[in-house]
Amino acid sequence: MTRRRDDIALRETEASFSRRDLLKLLASGSALLLVHCGPVPPPPGEKRGASYDWTKHYWVYVVDISKCIGCCACMRACRAENDVPEGYHRTWIERYRIRKDGEVLIDVAQTGEHVFAEVKDEVERAYFVPKICNHCTASPCTQVCPVGASYQTKDGVVLVDDKACVGCGYCVQACPYGTRYLHPTTRVADKCTLCYHRITRGEKPACVAMCPTGARMFGDLKNPDDPITRLLKDTRTRFIKAELGTKPKCHYIGLDEEVI
Amino acid sequence: MIVLYPYITGLVAGAFIVSSLYHVFGREALQPVARFSLAAAFVFLLFAPLPLLIHLGRPERAFSIMITPNFSSAMAGFGFIYTSYLILVVLEIWFVMRSDFIQRAKGAGLGALIARTILLFNLHEDDATRRADHKIAKVLAGIGIPMACLLHGYVGFLFGSIKANPWWSTPLMMVIFLFSAIVSGISVLIFHYFVVSWVNRWKVDSDCVRLMSKYLWGFMIVAVSLELLELMSAAYQQTHEWEVIHTLVSKHLFVSYVILQFLVFSLIPFFLLAFNSLARSTDRVSNAISWTAATMLLCQVLLMRWNVVIGGQIMSKSFRGFTSYFPGLWEKEGLVTAIVVFTLPFVLLYLFHRLVPLFPDAKKRSAA
Ligand code: SF4
Numbered sequence: 001m002t003r004r005r006d007d008i009a010l011r012e013t014e015a016s017f018s019r020r021d022l023l024k025l026l027a028s029g030s031a032l033l034l035v036h037c038g039p040v041p042p043p044p045g046e047k048r049g050a051s052y053d054w055t056k057h058y059w060v061y062v063v064d065i066s067k068c069i070g071c072c073a074c075m076r077a078c079r080a081e082n083d084v085p086e087g088y089h090r091t092w093i094e095r096y097r098i099r100k101d102g103e104v105l106i107d108v109a110q111t112g113e114h115v116f117a118e119v120k121d122e123v124e125r126a127y128f129v130p131k132i133c134n135h136c137t138a139s140p141c142t143q144v145c146p147v148g149a150s151y152q153t154k155d156g157v158v159l160v161d162d163k164a165c166v167g168c169g170y171c172v173q174a175c176p177y178g179t180r181y182l183h184p185t186t187r188v189a190d191k192c193t194l195c196y197h198r199i200t201r202g203e204k205p206a207c208v209a210m211c212p213t214g215a216r217m218f219g220d221l222k223n224p225d226d227p228i229t230r231l232l233k234d235t236r237t238r239f240i241k242a243e244l245g246t247k248p249k250c251h252y253i254g255l256d257e258e259v260i
Numbered sequence: 261m262i263v264l265y266p267y268i269t270g271l272v273a274g275a276f277i278v279s280s281l282y283h284v285f286g287r288e289a290l291q292p293v294a295r296f297s298l299a300a301a302f303v304f305l306l307f308a309p310l311p312l313l314i315h316l317g318r319p320e321r322a323f324s325i326m327i328t329p330n331f332s333s334a335m336a337g338f339g340f341i342y343t344s345y346l347i348l349v350v351l352e353i354w355f356v357m358r359s360d361f362i363q364r365a366k367g368a369g370l371g372a373l374i375a376r377t378i379l380l381f382n383l384h385e386d387d388a389t390r391r392a393d394h395k396i397a398k399v400l401a402g403i404g405i406p407m408a409c410l411l412h413g414y415v416g417f418l419f420g421s422i423k424a425n426p427w428w429s430t431p432l433m434m435v436i437f438l439f440s441a442i443v444s445g446i447s448v449l450i451f452h453y454f455v456v457s458w459v460n461r462w463k464v465d466s467d468c469v470r471l472m473s474k475y476l477w478g479f480m481i482v483a484v485s486l487e488l489l490e491l492m493s494a495a496y497q498q499t500h501e502w503e504v505i506h507t508l509v510s511k512h513l514f515v516s517y518v519i520l521q522f523l524v525f526s527l528i529p530f531f532l533l534a535f536n537s538l539a540r541s542t543d544r545v546s547n548a549i550s551w552t553a554a555t556m557l558l559c560q561v562l563l564m565r566w567n568v569v570i571g572g573q574i575m576s577k578s579f580r581g582f583t584s585y586f587p588g589l590w591e592k593e594g595l596v597t598a599i600v601v602f603t604l605p606f607v608l609l610y611l612f613h614r615l616v617p618l619f620p621d622a623k624k625r626s627a628a
């Protein structure tokens with residue numbers, strides 16, 4: 001399509017230059033521009049499996065809060081797999097402690113070793129909440145990206161094209177879940193890719209593979225035999241900040257009111 | 261840097277609106293600053309994208325925003341709105357100041373050459389062309405008003421449309437930005453007019469300043485009330501977001517927002533300007549008051565931008581924590597860069613003034 005219009009434009013420059021020709025050229029030039037506009041198509045940049053067909057899958061992520069023991073093996077796995085720079089996270093664990101008077105204390109694992117600091121105060125309840133990018137269906141991050149560098153794949157994953165991102169950081173502000181950051185060396189936006197290079201080869205994301213208790217689960221909604229499809233059929237799940245209308249794809253089992 | 265960007269575009273919109281008050285609505289009293297305000301709008305506009313470029317992680321890709329825009333993004337409109345507005349301002353300046361450029365072009369030297377180039381080497385002028393220029397300038401100024409509002413309202417929208425951030429997400433944000441832009445625009449004109457007159461020992465036109473300070477008073481009341489309204493309705497509705505906004509305002513932004521922005525830099529100028537508009541005083545007193553109030557309001561608007569931008573960013577996304585921020589001196593987006601970015605428009609303004617005088621009547625009036 002683009003090539004054809006290109007040809008037309010070229011042929012017209014070759015013709016002798018009357019005013020009408022000039023107008024025609026301008027018209028086809030702007031048509032050309034229009035063809036070029038709009039979000040850039042997904043790049044081949046994100047390494048995927050050779051015979052992968054993204055129309056045949058639809059990925060979902062499920063977290064069972066009652067199973068998370070806060071060991072942070074997932075965080076360490078993610079760092080190793082994706083070269084996450086120190087001080088930044090693609091996934092992290094929040095520790096919620098609810099005092100008798102209702103006060104909620106939240107902390108995250110310390111950077112460096114990625115383990116939780118020991119605490120001794122008395123609390124009513126406590127639990128861990130793993131967090132990642134929700135790969136929202138109505139994702140504000142892709143909506144606000146001025147150049148279409150943040151985009152959704154057909155299989156439901158939200159990715160960043162690091163060749164197109166201008167590093168404006170608008171998506172970092174727009175994501176209600178705080179899952180994005182500007183990478184200090186590449187200076188472009190970075191976030192969880194659901195280990196796109198792994199899942200398109202039929203493997204699980206690194207965090208899911210490393211979780212010793214199975215608190216993190218992952219699967220393909222288009223595959224009726226996938227355990228996830230069956231699990232989601234008869235389990236009630238909730239989303240974080242569902243009221244914002246972002247339609248997240250990360251389901252939580254046993255999500256409490258305090259978690260935001 | 262992201263604090264400076266809305267600040268500078270605000271100055272553009274404000275200065276432009278003042279110039280339009282003269283050109284379109286024929287407010288003769290504003291004549292002494294009319295040309296200057298147009299030129300100020302132009303130079304600030306030229307430098308508005310600079311802080312953005314400095315902020316980008318990949319500034320070399322900046323043009324992607326216009327080549328491959330993603331139309332669902334509010335930010336993608338920036339390139340288009342900005343460029344069309346720039347063209348409009350350039351055209352208006354050209355038509356408004358054509359006579360002066362012709363005068364200049366008739367001389368010799370580099371300035372004349374530049375002027376001749378700007379005029380496209382057409383030095384012809386008579387009453388008919390002058391009338392035509394005037395008419396075109398008026399139309400352009402008329403189109404420019406909604407565009408100036410668009411340019412700056414749009415900046416407010418960039419923030420107001422982020423639902424992830426309760427400190428930003430409000431439809432009022434556009435209007436608040438717009439009014440504070442006009443406040444900052446008028447203020448910078450008053451401030452600059454006094455400084456320039458003082459340096460050149462010109463006589464200040466007190467009627468003009470009085471009128472501007474009246475406008476300033478009106479616009480600042482609207483701007484500040486809107487902001488207070490916004491805060492009050494959040495406080496009164498006690499939404500779950502109020503909890504975090506409350507902590508933000510009462511702890512983290514207490515000094516810069518409550519004390520400085522509202523109590524010092526809004527309340528004092530408010531009383532000063534109220535006195536100036538309602539009571540009769542000598543020119544000297546009235547001028548001094550206008551200048552002080554304008555300078556304070558310039559700070560107020562800068563503080564407001566700071567509080568909006570930084571306030572929104574120090575809040576964690578889980579609404580339970582805060583970080584703190586203060587720019588370093590020498591960082592890429594630090595204080596030194598900010599000062600340089602903010603000085604450049606004034607340097608350019610001076611060069612502009614060397615080319616064609618921006619206050620043509622000031623000398624005459626002082627002599628008289
Ligand atoms: S969680 Fe944030 S980064 Fe992930 S898709 Fe949603 S808005 Fe985008």
Ligand code: SF4
Binds near residue numbers: 146160171172
């Ligand atoms: S930082 Fe990159 S991905 Fe994010 S909005 Fe800007 S250009 Fe898009």
